[in-house]
Amino acid sequence: MEKVLEVKELSKKYSKVFAADKVSFDIDKGEIFALIGPNGAGKTTTIRMIATLLTPTSGDAVVAGHSVVNEPSKVRECITYLPDEAGAYKTMKGIEYLKFMAGLFTTDSRQIEQFVQRAKDINGLGDRLNDKIGTYSRGMIRKLLLSRAVMTKPKLAILDEPTSGLDVLNALDIRKTIKRLAAEEGMSFLLSSHNMLEIEFVSDRVGIIAKGHLMVTGRTDELKQRYNAPNLEEVFERVVLENEIH
């Protein structure tokens, strides 16, 4: 299977504390991988390093053959990143925002139009795209941003807490879109969430992270079986307890 992301002992140290400590995992083409863990576990730090926003203290991550340490600009051409609780420029119209973001990925106006059309098809916001983003609801903004993140068909879309703060229907809608894009278009996703039940539904594989350490990775059903747990939350609890004991 073609690897889209290979994370090799990635670490980030703030002062004396390791926010991420030798984190290693990989993601195949068309796979949805989720980093799960409580707040402060190191999910966002790991994701920010892969998105080239933070420089690793040690280790590396290779996205589509490009190292985040040595070729960050090449990596940025292959990825898109949707931060947790991200907003958009409130004074812009939805359509203007999409055009602006598409213009950062290509200078070809025809391709920009294609990207925007794709985003329109995915977000389903219709005429509301002609309204200022400041008038959008939280769910609408999230849909707009998700469509922005996938419109360029990146090799890896990195979504930090993609459904946090959304109501059930909007969250469900976004999860379905992610699953469809992975299944139909072979797009790879790296998600993070502290909502483990949601992740169970959307991801192919998960990595459980706590206190900066990636404790275990595997398919959801495998992990449930291995830890004899009915759901991911209990898997997480047992993994954390096991690591504290040893």
Added chain:
Amino acid sequence: MKFINLLKKELKELINTQMIISLVVVMVMLMAVGNLMTSTINEVSKTEYKISLSDRDDTDFTKSMLEKLKENGNVITLIDTQGDDYAGILNENNLDSIVIIPEGFTDAIDKNEKPQLITVSRMESAAMMSNIGNHVSDITSLIRSCIYEELSQRAGISDEELKYMNNPVDIIDNTVVSDKSASISVDTIMNNVMMKNQILPIIVFVLIMMVSQMIMSAIANEKIDKTLETLLSAPVSRSSVIGAKMLAAAIVALLNAVFYMIGFSSFMSGTVGSTMSTSVNMEQLTEGIGSVGDIISTEVKLSQLGLSLSVTDYLLVGLQLFITIMICLSISIILGALVNDVKSSQTMLMPLLMLAMVPYMVSLFADVNSLPAGFRILVYAIPFTHTFSAISNLMFGHDLIFVMGLVYQVIVLAVCMFFALRLFNSDKILTISLNFGKKDKRSNSDV
């Protein structure tokens, strides 16, 4: 070009309807106030004085004196008054001022004693313009001249001799600037250059305030909305992201500078220009001089002294203004990166504003070069000082101070840009923050 895309986005963010409306309103208001002042002062400074006068002495001498005042083109309203309830007199007759010739006025002159003249003026404010329409002091000098004339006649002094006594010496004012000299008084020069010297500091101060606010809010908002993270993870260089922000802010600042320049020029020509014309009118009245020719010759004399700015001078001032804006932008980027909300950005703005306020106030009231050495060095260490004193330095031939200031500003700009770029190209742009006592949001949810 991706940079153009970023620049367009930044410009769209900065040039919004609110900004355009506020800019137009400020400019229109400044122009309107300037015009209002011009028309008000022109109205009140007409050479035909409207005088309210009460002749309680009522003698042939006082009557002839009033006739002479009328002959000079003054409109005199005679009012009967009694007693010393001056507030009552003004209120009853709805007046702002009155001159009272008391009983015994002529007698005192006849006895070679000093006669008394009573003036009453209403004061409603201490504003510069509020008392311009009050001509009491001018009327008293005219009455003084009349008495002088009368006494001279009684002493057998001819009109020629009297004219000579009134103006016994021709004063030829000469002013030296550097090694050039011209026959013009310091007061006339001050009146002429005041406007040029005052507009630039006001514009610079407004721009520093506005530019800092603009860029700090822009950075703070991008951090809060996490749009900065989105931008920095896109395939564009961080330098082009910061470059687009700075260029857009500089363009908007220069646009504002033009609008403010037009507005303030109109405002200042309304205030300073009219005050000058008032003083010329006063001179015309009392000395019978002052004409368009004099104003033109003043301009010639100013350029003779090297006090007229050349195109090169204006370009140099423009260059310095641009460097000042860029210094301000780079400092604001650093400060903007330190805050996590817009309110904090207002707090962070204060030190920068104080740095602008000190040289601004100094430049309004004093010449930096004449300050005590220690304080002068301290004031000159503030990079904005050199912009505030630019026109004055160029006008008065302090070219070396100007050039040194420019070089110092370029060095400060290089240092600030270095730190701003370094900050933007490091992790710190996302991780650094001064929370002013608030709990770090990142520590409990974002790690």
